[in-house]
Amino acid sequence: MSATAAFLEATIRTATPLAIAALGETVVERAGVINLSLEGAIIAGAFGALVGAGIAGVGAGFATAALAGVLVGACFAAFAIMLRTDQIITGTALTLLAFGLTGTLYRRYYESGAALSIPTAAPLEIPLLAGIPVMGGALFAQSAMTYLVYVATPVLWWWMYRTHGGLALRAVGESPMAARAAGIAPRRVQIAAILFGGLMGGVSGGTLVLSQAGTFAEGMSAGRGFVAIAIVVLGRWHPLGALLASVLFGGASALQYLFQAMGWPVPYQLFLALPYVLTLVALAGAGQTHARAPAFLGRPVADGGE
Amino acid sequence: MRGELPVMRAVGRAIVLALVTIGVTATLLALVVAASGHDPSAALRAMLSGSVGSLQIFTSSTLVRAIPLAIAGLAVALAFRGGLLNIGAEGQLLAGAAAAAAATALGVGGAMGRAGVVLALLAGALAGAGWASIAALLRRHFGVLEVISTIMLNFVALHMVSFLVRGPLQEPLRIYPQTAPFADGMRLPLLPGPTRLHWGVVIAVASAAIVWWVLRSTAAGFRVRAMGANPDAARVAGGIDVGRTALRVFLASGALAGIAGAVETTGVTYALYENLSPGYGYSAIAVALLARLHPGVVLLSATLFGALQAGAAAMQRDAGVPSVVVTVVEAGLILLVLVAERVHAGELRVRFIGGARAEPRTS
Numbered sequence: 001m002s003a004t005a006a007f008l009e010a011t012i013r014t015a016t017p018l019a020i021a022a023l024g025e026t027v028v029e030r031a032g033v034i035n036l037s038l039e040g041a042i043i044a045g046a047f048g049a050l051v052g053a054g055i056a057g058v059g060a061g062f063a064t065a066a067l068a069g070v071l072v073g074a075c076f077a078a079f080a081i082m083l084r085t086d087q088i089i090t091g092t093a094l095t096l097l098a099f100g101l102t103g104t105l106y107r108r109y110y111e112s113g114a115a116l117s118i119p120t121a122a123p124l125e126i127p128l129l130a131g132i133p134v135m136g137g138a139l140f141a142q143s144a145m146t147y148l149v150y151v152a153t154p155v156l157w158w159w160m161y162r163t164h165g166g167l168a169l170r171a172v173g174e175s176p177m178a179a180r181a182a183g184i185a186p187r188r189v190q191i192a193a194i195l196f197g198g199l200m201g202g203v204s205g206g207t208l209v210l211s212q213a214g215t216f217a218e219g220m221s222a223g224r225g226f227v228a229i230a231i232v233v234l235g236r237w238h239p240l241g242a243l244l245a246s247v248l249f250g251g252a253s254a255l256q257y258l259f260q261a262m263g264w265p266v267p268y269q270l271f272l273a274l275p276y277v278l279t280l281v282a283l284a285g286a287g288q289t290h291a292r293a294p295a296f297l298g299r300p301v302a303d304g305g306e
Numbered sequence: 307m308r309g310e311l312p313v314m315r316a317v318g319r320a321i322v323l324a325l326v327t328i329g330v331t332a333t334l335l336a337l338v339v340a341a342s343g344h345d346p347s348a349a350l351r352a353m354l355s356g357s358v359g360s361l362q363i364f365t366s367s368t369l370v371r372a373i374p375l376a377i378a379g380l381a382v383a384l385a386f387r388g389g390l391l392n393i394g395a396e397g398q399l400l401a402g403a404a405a406a407a408a409a410t411a412l413g414v415g416g417a418m419g420r421a422g423v424v425l426a427l428l429a430g431a432l433a434g435a436g437w438a439s440i441a442a443l444l445r446r447h448f449g450v451l452e453v454i455s456t457i458m459l460n461f462v463a464l465h466m467v468s469f470l471v472r473g474p475l476q477e478p479l480r481i482y483p484q485t486a487p488f489a490d491g492m493r494l495p496l497l498p499g500p501t502r503l504h505w506g507v508v509i510a511v512a513s514a515a516i517v518w519w520v521l522r523s524t525a526a527g528f529r530v531r532a533m534g535a536n537p538d539a540a541r542v543a544g545g546i547d548v549g550r551t552a553l554r555v556f557l558a559s560g561a562l563a564g565i566a567g568a569v570e571t572t573g574v575t576y577a578l579y580e581n582l583s584p585g586y587g588y589s590a591i592a593v594a595l596l597a598r599l600h601p602g603v604v605l606l607s608a609t610l611f612g613a614l615q616a617g618a619a620a621m622q623r624d625a626g627v628p629s630v631v632v633t634v635v636e637a638g639l640i641l642l643v644l645v646a647e648r649v650h651a652g653e654l655r656v657r658f659i660g661g662a663r664a665e666p667r668t669s
Contacts, residue, residue, distance in 0.1 A: 036453070074316060085644035088391050088453055091643070092638035100633030104342045107628040218630075228458045233454070269469035276458040276465075283455065284448040 003261035005173075008138035012146060013212065015250025016279045017042070017204040020150045021228035022235065022242040023156055024149040024200025029232055030160065031193035032186075032296035033172035036091025037076040039225025040098030041198045042227045043054045044068040045205025050110070050216040053118040053209070061118070062206045069202015070195055072098055077194040079303040081187050095225070103218045110216070120214045143211035145203070149243065156239040171194060176301045179299030201225065223276070230279040234286050237294065245282070324606065327596070330445075334638045338631045348447065348625040356620020357613035358402040366502040367619075372605075372612025374399070374566040374586045379593030379604040380510075380517050381562035387599050389534035394441060394456025395563040396587025397433040397463035403562025403571045404429055404467055404475075405433030407485045407578035410492045411475050414487040422491045427509075427568045434564015435557040439464065442556035446549050452556075460587070468580050475578060484579035494573035504573035512604065513562060518601035521643060530590070541654075563587060585633070592636040595643050611636065619627060 023037055028035045048068030053061025072094060080090045083097035121143050129140040160166035168189055171179040204224070209216055227249060234248075235241025255270035322620060326383040335353065357368045378395045385392035409429040444450040466639075469481075470476075477486040494504040521527040529551045532540040540546040566586065571578055592610050597603035614636070618629035 005633050079641060079644065083642075083645055083648055085648060089591070089595065089640065092393060092588075092646070093637045096588060096592075096633055096640070097637035100630055100635075100637060103630035104338070104628050104634060107630065108342050108344075194321060223457065226454065230454050230458070233451075247358050250432075267473060269465040269472075271464035272468075273462045276461040279458050280444060280455055282448070283450045284444055 003258060005137055006261065007251075007254050007258040008135060009141075010254035011247060012138050012142055013248040013250070016142065016146045016149055016211070016255045017207045018224060018228055018231060018249055019153075019243050019246035020145065020207060021201050021204040021225060022231040022246055023149070023152055023239055024071075024197035024204075025228055025232045026235065026237055026239055026242050027156065027160075027169065028193045028197035029237055029297060030173045030294055031190045032189050032294050032299065032301070033080065033194060034087050034091070034143065034156075034229070034298045035073075035076055035080075035194060035197055036088060036226070036229065037072050037094035037098070038091070038197065038201045038223055038228060039223065040095035041069040041072040041201025041223045042205040042208070042221040043102050043219065044072045044098045045202030046209045046216055046220055047205075048107065048202060049206035049209040050106075050118060053120075056073040056121050058121045058210055058226065062203060065206025065209070066199050066202045069198040069200070069205065071198070073195045073198020076198070077191045081190050081301070082196065084302070087298055087300075099219060099235050106216060106218060118209075118215065121211045141250050143207065145207040145211055147205075153239045153243045160239065170294070171303075173296055176296055190301065204228075227275060227279055230283055233293070234279075234282050236286070248282070249275050249278065327607075327610065331614070331635060331639060334635045335614075335631070338634045338638075339627055342626045342627070342631065344625060349621050349627045352621040352624040352627075353614075353617030357365055357617035361397075362500055362558055363396050365497075365499075367616035367639065368609065368613045369503050369613075371615045372608040373504075373510050373573070374570045374583070375589055375593050375611050375615075376510040376589075376593070376605050376608035377566035377569060378563050378586050378590035379471075379597065379608050380513050380601055381559045381566065382590045383597065383599040383601060383604055384517055384530070384562065385555055385559040386594060387534045388530040388552065389537060390552060390555055390559070391453045391524075391593065392438065392441070392456055392556065392559050393453055394438065394587070395559075395566075395590045396583060396585065397456065398437045398459035398560045398563035399461075399567035399570075399587045400432030400463040400467050401437035401560075402434040402567030403578055404463075404567075404581055405429040405471055405564065406568035406571045407470075407475055407488075410488050410572075411485060415513075420491055420495070423488075423494055423572050426492055426572050427565060430563070430568020430571075433559040434567065435561040437564070438556045438560020439553075442553045445556075446553060464580075464582035466579065467582070471579055475656060477577075480483040482579075485577045488572065488576045490574060491555045493576055494569065506569040509569055513565070517562075521601065526551075526554070563590075564645050566590075589615075592640045595640050598643075598647075609634065616638070642663055649650045 021042060025035060025038055045065040045068050047063040049065040052064025076094055077089060079085045080087045120159045122143050124144055126140040126145070130136045160169065168184045170186060171182065172186045179186050180266055183275065205221060208220060213220065231245040231249060232240055234245040252275045255274065256268060259271070333348060336350060339346045339349040356363065358364050362490060378399055381395050381398065382392060406426040406429055409426045424596070437459060441455040443451045444455050445452045471483045471485060475485045494506055496507065497503045497507070521530060529546050532544050532546055533548055533551050537548050541548045570582065575582055589611055593604060593607045596607040614632050618632040621627045622629040
């Protein structure tokens with residue numbers, strides 16, 4: 001494989017879990033909620049995948065990953081929506097909780113010295129398309145989860161802008177009071193959005209384990225949830241924007257392969273830090289555009305609707 | 307009669323609150339330990355003997371760990387009081403630690419003897435403030451949420467330290483990823499007695515006193531509190547330059563976290579290396595919230611968390627319980643504080659107390 005093809009392949013591979021998490025968070029933020037427990041959902045999903053795949057294979061691994069993510073989302077919804085605690089601090093606390101719990105359980109049940117071998121999802125080559133020069137391998141010889149992103153992005157786009165459900169979601173994020181007047185239950189919509197966001201976070205963590213690393217490591221989410229939240233801002237709260245921003249970050253992370261292939265001597269820590277630096281630069285740039293966050297983002301919705 | 311001895315009542319309430327907090331913490335810990343399949347009573351015993359088993363253990367383990375938690379906790383409390391969600395104490399702490407190590411490596415203060423360590427602490431404060439200023443400026447000029455930017459900066463700081471200890475600041479033999487041990491003059495002196503407790507404890511208490519005094523008694527402190535209560539009202543009715551106040555709060559908060567890092571390197575580790583902080587900057591958020599952002603109470607909650615972390619090491623050694631369970635307990639405490647605040651504010655009616663509201667808040 002040429003250096004360029006390898007770089008493109010790594011870009012899409014790295015972008016996949018980011019895009020899955022960011023698509024979920026896009027829906028959550030459109031409902032007016034900022035969910036920092038996304039990072040926790042990813043690590044919980046990663047651990048869930050380890051458990052499920054170890055027992056019953058890859059499919060079960062993704063199912064338990066999704067379930068673990070939904071559980072984190074349910075906790076977040078219980079505190080931040082039903083009890084109306086501060087969203088930012090609740091999300092941070094739940095992320096800490098997920099790191100602590102997965103770390104404890106992992107050391108208790110898996111760190112017995114035996115090498116961990118769990119089934120993983122092999123890349124799926126799409127006939128003909130994978131044969132396209134340079135781009136083909138990168139786009140069409142990936143894990144099934146990459147194809148999930150290809151499908152989920154337009155579907156979410158259509159759903160958000162062309163269906164009553166999507167309209168209700170956006171209405172709640174812009175003006176819960178108006179949404180309530182239109183017969184929508186704002187907090188119910190928010191809870192549903194958070195559960196979906198948790199599910200996507202869990203699947204994102206499952207992808208890390210089952211399609212990429214092939215194993216679990218403590219803290220392996222490594223801030224991807226937080227990067228995904230930045231991606232949502234950068235993607236202007238739009239599914240397509242989230243996808244494009246994810247590819248941008250995948251590219252930034254994959255640069256190290258390109259540089260290694262070129263033999264340029266740059267400290268590897270620079271590459272590890274690059275996605276985070278790029279996030280900051282990109283957010284500063286996004287702040288200068290006219291893109292606007294949902295009006296009620298981060299504010300608690302009371303029983304009366306406001 | 308009620309109200310005749312307000313001081314006694316306040317002290318009584320504080321003691322009850324402290325006991326309840328310790329009880330809740332122990333219960334949470336026992337639950338998590340039991341849920342992970344270990345013996346809770348053995349774990350709690352190891353935890354107690356490893357944190358408050360003797361005066362020597364209390365000062366050398368618990369208080370030594372409480373020092374960075376307290377100073378970083380003050381950093382978080384100050385920012386939160388001003389309504390700024392600085393989640394970046396960890397990164398600012400690492401920046402401070404790196405700057406202290408760099409100052410030492412460059413031999414600043416080499417001619418100053420014992421006073422050299424003061425320079426290292428100053429370098430730490432400056433670096434912490436500088437690291438925080440990135441988030442502050444991004445917020446002020448580009449509208450970037452400080453929550454996101456400070457978290458990103460935490461990761462950048464982590465990789466920066468990793469680079470420094472393998473690159474420019476690596477020890478002369480270039481074997482281990484850490485700096486050369488600090489010279490005696492660049493170390494914080496230990497307190498007298500059979501203890502590893504160092505002068506950082508004085509710095510922590512003094513910092514708490516200063517933050518408390520500034521918030522309570524100065525015009526600057528008033529601006530911070532007004533901004534935290536309602537930035538729009540502070541600007542319109544109070545005539546406060548919210549942008550400038552936010553920048554200053556960020557700088558002060560970062561400087562405190564940077565000092566925490568510099569104190570840890572000059573007082574405990576005597577070198578810079580990657581896993582210098584076991585997440586002190588993240589625990590600091592729990593420390594500040596548990597103290598309800600009060601600078602004096604931060605010292606107490608930091609001591610509780612110091613005991614938890616010191617005890618966790620003993621628990622792992624003696625009862626085989628992974629020390630990471632403490633993270634679960636910390637997260638549980640944050641969530642409980644959040645819910646308690648909602649109940650206290652009378653916004654949640656709790657059925658089992660007959661729907662009665664808590665006393666109106668006077669603060």
